[in-house]
Amino acid sequence: xxxxVQSPLSLVVHEGDTVTLNCSYEVxxxxxxxWYKQEKKAPTFLFMLTSSGIEKKSGRLSSILDKKELFxxxxxxxxxTGDSAVYLCAPFNAGGTSYGKLTFGQGTIxxxxx
Amino acid sequence: xxxxxxxxxxxxxxxxxxxxxxxxVDSQVTMMFWYRQQPGQSLTLIATANQGSEATYESxxxxxxxxxxxxxxxxxxxxxxxxxxxDSSIYLCSVMTxxxxxxxxxxxxxxxx
Numbered sequence: 001x002x003x004x005v006q007s008p009l010s011l012v013v014h015e016g017d018t019v020t021l022n023c024s025y026e027v028x029x030x031x032x033x034x035w036y037k038q039e040k041k042a043p044t045f046l047f048m049l050t051s052s053g054i055e056k057k058s059g060r061l062s063s064i065l066d067k068k069e070l071f072x073x074x075x076x077x078x079x080x081t082g083d084s085a086v087y088l089c090a091p092f093n094a095g096g097t098s099y100g101k102l103t104f105g106q107g108t109i110x111x112x113x114x
Numbered sequence: 115x116x117x118x119x120x121x122x123x124x125x126x127x128x129x130x131x132x133x134x135x136x137x138x139v140d141s142q143v144t145m146m147f148w149y150r151q152q153p154g155q156s157l158t159l160i161a162t163a164n165q166g167s168e169a170t171y172e173s174x175x176x177x178x179x180x181x182x183x184x185x186x187x188x189x190x191x192x193x194x195x196x197x198x199x200x201d202s203s204i205y206l207c208s209v210m211t212x213x214x215x216x217x218x219x220x221x222x223x224x225x226x227x
Contacts, residue, residue: 034215034216040221041204041206041221041222041223042206042218042220043157043206045215045216045217088156088157090157092215097170100145100210101147101159101162102147102208102216103159105156106155106156
């Protein structure tokens with residue numbers, strides 16, 4: 001059974017701090033790993049990581065994948081109150097009847113205080 | 115990326131009734147997925163809905179409870195049948211495209227009283 005573990009489960013910081021969110025996974029037929037930000041209902045896409053060791057960046061957010069050690073990290077620098085959300089990681093299963101299935105971690109609740 | 119219109123946005127329903135959630139995509143997509151997020155929990159896949167075939171349900175979800183239709187490549191519905199308070203959740207549809215990866219609809223917040 002596919003397994004995804006995120007840590008920490010929750011994090012409280014002040015504006016300007018840098019945070020690192022962790023995601024470890026065990027997924028059969030792994031293809032890529034996706035990160036999402038969820039503020040209300042719908043998750044919004046942040047990154048899709050397919051190759052090991054290649055950092056993807058978008059503004060203050062960056063992410064990297066280690067396919068050997070089966071984990072990914074999401075970094076947010078100079079945090080702002082608008083970064084407060086639940087951050088979800090989800091490996092993409094590319095095998096057989098499970099093709100296209102995303103298995104979500106339990107999420108990291110990030111709270112950024114002014 | 116694909117744009118998904120999901121409705122209703124929210125609803126409060128009586129136990130024992132059924133609710134049908136609709137998702138309309140602005141482009142043709144082969145694969146559509148329905149997820150559930152119970153309060154305080156992460157997203158769990160209910161089923162995969164491909165046009166022209168029966169939906170494939172994940173363990174713990176059955177067609178009688180969550181019937182799905184997929185009449186064409188841009189539309190799908192999920193019905194939550196014979197609802198109980200335990201069905202109170204956010205329901206999300208999503209699509210996968212080779213170029214854009216995964217996109218989610220805006221979600222339906224269901225409360226069963």
